[in-house]
Amino acid sequence: MKFGVITFPGSNCDQDLLYCIRENLGMEAVSLWHKDTDLQGCDFIFLPGGFSYGDYLRSGAIARFSPIMNEVVRHAERGGYVMGICNGFQILTEAGLLPGALIRNVSTRFMCTNVHIIPQTQSTRLTANLESRAYKVPIAHAEGNFYCAQDDLKALNDNEQIIFRYCDENGNITPESNPNGSLENIAGVTNKNKNVFGMMPHPERAADNLLGNLDGKFILENLLA
Amino acid sequence: MQFKAVVHIMPRPEILDPQGKATLNGLKNLGFQNVESVRVGRRVELAIEADSKEEAEAKVQEASRKLLANSVTEVFRFEVLS
Numbered sequence: 476m477k478f479g480v481i482t483f484p485g486s487n488c489d490q491d492l493l494y495c496i497r498e499n500l501g502m503e504a505v506s507l508w509h510k511d512t513d514l515q516g517c518d519f520i521f522l523p524g525g526f527s528y529g530d531y532l533r534s535g536a537i538a539r540f541s542p543i544m545n546e547v548v549r550h551a552e553r554g555g556y557v558m559g560i561c562n563g564f565q566i567l568t569e570a571g572l573l574p575g576a577l578i579r580n581v582s583t584r585f586m587c588t589n590v591h592i593i594p595q596t597q598s599t600r601l602t603a604n605l606e607s608r609a610y611k612v613p614i615a616h617a618e619g620n621f622y623c624a625q626d627d628l629k630a631l632n633d634n635e636q637i638i639f640r641y642c643d644e645n646g647n648i649t650p651e652s653n654p655n656g657s658l659e660n661i662a663g664v665t666n667k668n669k670n671v672f673g674m675m676p677h678p679e680r681a682a683d684n685l686l687g688n689l690d691g692k693f694i695l696e697n698l699l700a
Numbered sequence: 701m702q703f704k705a706v707v708h709i710m711p712r713p714e715i716l717d718p719q720g721k722a723t724l725n726g727l728k729n730l731g732f733q734n735v736e737s738v739r740v741g742r743r744v745e746l747a748i749e750a751d752s753k754e755e756a757e758a759k760v761q762e763a764s765r766k767l768l769a770n771s772v773t774e775v776f777r778f779e780v781l782s
Contacts, residue, residue: 532767532768533770536767536770540767568772569770575772576770576772576773578711578715578718578773579718579719580718581716581718582718583718583719583721583722620718622715622772622773623772624772656716656718
């Protein structure tokens with residue numbers, strides 16, 4: 476499997492992701508530029524974290540109109556895999572590839588901390604082989620508060636499209652373990668066809684032995700199965 | 701002709717507005733005890749070239765729907781001034 480990581484103006488986790496895929500997962504990864512119109516034959520496209528276009532207007536709102544996004548949408552419509560982390564998740568919701576939106580954290584603060592998340596479904600490639608336990612993964616965002624209309628929330632639950640919820644270290648999904656006010660503690664979702672993923676926590680920042688936490692690697696290596 | 705348009709974008713009423721809530725707390729701390737609620741939105745001004753006011757309105761509508769507002773979380777209204 477060949478991975479591609481898109482760099483938008485203001486992306487800041489693109490190099491982390493490239494390092495993680497190459498060094499921690501041992502896979503081929505290429506860097507893609509937001510003005511490219513070709514995905515270089517990649518099977519799996521990552522949209523990294525950061526502050527694309529300075530988060531102007533709304534997080535991800537301008538990046539979705541980058542030239543490469545036409546190709547990303549086509550890739551997803553053909554059933555190709557796409558995953559957005561943090562700002563990448565925000566871009567995918569703005570582009571309509573994922574449901575809902577990410578609004579300002581209830582605290583109004585930028586949150587940079589380790590949180591725990593628990594997989595919610597085995598029906599996706601990303602989560603199929605994960606244990607039902609709390610995974611420790613860092614977050615770093617001010618707009619990570621997942622919101623959608625009630626009908627959409629019901630559809631997300633019915634179709635098993637919620638991939639992770641925030642929980643405490645024992646795996647209990649509680650209001651106290653919700654770092655940003657997300658509806659039903661939602662930390663990540665997938666689309667109906669389950670080939671597009673978005674999550675606010677950063678698994679690529681918890682994938683290297685030197686960092687003392689491999690829970691992010693355990694999540695991402697499912698993509699290789 | 702050039703028209704001036706003003707788009708007003710607000711968080712949907714059912715959405716908790718963290719910015720508004722923080723601003724309300726700030727006002728209360730300043731002594732504005734009578735303020736009961738604050739909601740913070742966005743105002744966007746456009747200068748737009750169109751043959752008629754109707755055409756300008758249609759363009760502003762489309763621009764607001766496609767980019768300026770996110771219909772999942774926001775509502776918008778606008779005025780076109782000639």
